[in-house]
Amino acid sequence: MLSTLWRQRLSFIFLAPFLICFTLFILVPVFMAMFMSFTTYDGFHTPKFVGFDNFITLITQDQIFMKYALPNTIKFAFFVGPVGYALTFFLAWLIYQLPKSIRDIVALAIYAPSMVGGIALTVVWQAAFSGDYVGYLNNFLMKFGFINAPILWLQSPDYFLNIMIVVTVWMGFNVGFLAMLAGFDTVNRELYEAGRIDGIANRLQEIYYITVPSMKPQMLFSSVMAIVGTLKAGAISSQLAGGPVSPQYSGHLILNHVDDYAFQRYELGYASMVSIVLLVISYFAMRLSYRLFGPKEGE
Template sequence: MRLRAAVLPTGLLKQIWKERTAYLFMAPFLLCFSAFILLPVIMAILLSFTSFDAFRFPEFVGFQNYIALLTQDTVFMKYALPKTIKFALFVGPIGYLLSFFVAWLIYQLPKSIRDVITLAFYAPSMAGAIALTVVWQAAFSGDYVGYLNHFLLQAGLIESPVLWLQDPRYLLNVMILVTIWMGFGVGFLALLAGFDTVNKELYEAGKIDGISNRLQEVFYITVPSMKPQMLFSAVMAIVGTLKAGAISTQLTGMPITQQYAGHLILNHIDDYAFIRFELGYASMVSVVLLLISYVAMKLSYRLFGSRDGE
């Protein structure tokens, strides 16, 4: 056993040297992945067990940060976590299903106009903060000239302007609406491209087997045939949902919204990292968000991942 354990690293090095050309081509990606993904994650995990203010050397505190999150951080338990769950439940599944449905509708159009319609839906995701600032702040402006207020006043549905971005009752709903509108990104394009990968002969075989309408075609043929694209789109939807905390700051111009109305987990991290400079605690919240993302990813793989025999 000792001899085998001693020989194993040498054999591994020989195998790497044998495949050195492949590793050479992989090196740029591996270096970037290690420097910008792997190393920051490891540093965040290590800092999550410390008290660190960016000025003094980190002080090891064990699990005190995690205990404080569960027992003392009322803002996280009362606002950040529930609002993130609500935000994710609406933006994630609804945005994902809406992307699939819109992609399916666009795919039914003639090829000559399909690209134009696709660009119209994809363009908002490229505009980013510019669209948020120019379009949505004007649309939800709290004065008489705001697009939504002006329309509702003209229709007689309200008597005075509504402060859509300042009123805690409406802000989270506005954030959900804007995020869904901007959700037609790379995942949407992957779904649209996925329809081209479906074997058209399967639809003819399905009709012979008793499939009688388009809904059954989508459920029994289209979705099972494009699981890789469905999985990729689901992963992109999860990532986009969990990193969307900056949208409240972009809409309101405030790092912390009034009464924590739009306070998501990412805003909680920014609060402790860049306002309070409690970087150890912020790293711990980042690790918690990473674990939540991991659970969501595993669920996506269970739903859309390939199984044995497929």
């Protein structure tokens, strides 16, 4: 191995900056979190090994996690993940049908919200869902007679998670959306002509039999970005609620649970365990994406 390293030393020298950063900022924190998940640690005293007690507590005693964090994350991930992903593909396809002269302008208009996330949340959406008469949504609904009194959208647990989903989908047209839009340019136009000769009769069949198989690398990249963006979402709950806890935990996601135990309660061992659970969920979601869009044998 040493002789191989020496023969290829120039390649490893170029790889060294990335490998060092990846080890220090990815591998080391992950292994530290795995170790700390088996301990109880408050940030001041020496970690105390407790075995699987944290995992048992999560399943048997953590009512906030089982009643709010896990169901909310599943619902949030379903609508922001697969539904948002399908919407991203559909919008990218619609924009690609536009003339080239206006296609870039429309794409920029849809992509722009993902670049101004925090500002847009505080300025636009809090004003839109304001619970008084001047809130944009309340004003619109009252003007046309849909409601008689203002609704406290961001203070009501019945609406809060749904609002989170809408805002996240609106902000979800990020680099994955651009990758899909660029992916349509990679499809060989001759395949569509051959498909029509072979019996493809409509645009839906073209998408299913030609476009999607030809765009698998872009589809895979977009799905990975959607999974990462969905499962790491948590700040949106605090930004919309104006505090660390959403109304009656209605917008409490797994990442909010990690932040709660890590930065509010200083139970870093338990927070590390929850983050490892989230990492495992992310891993299986990634495996599903690779199974759906990854290259098959012979491709």
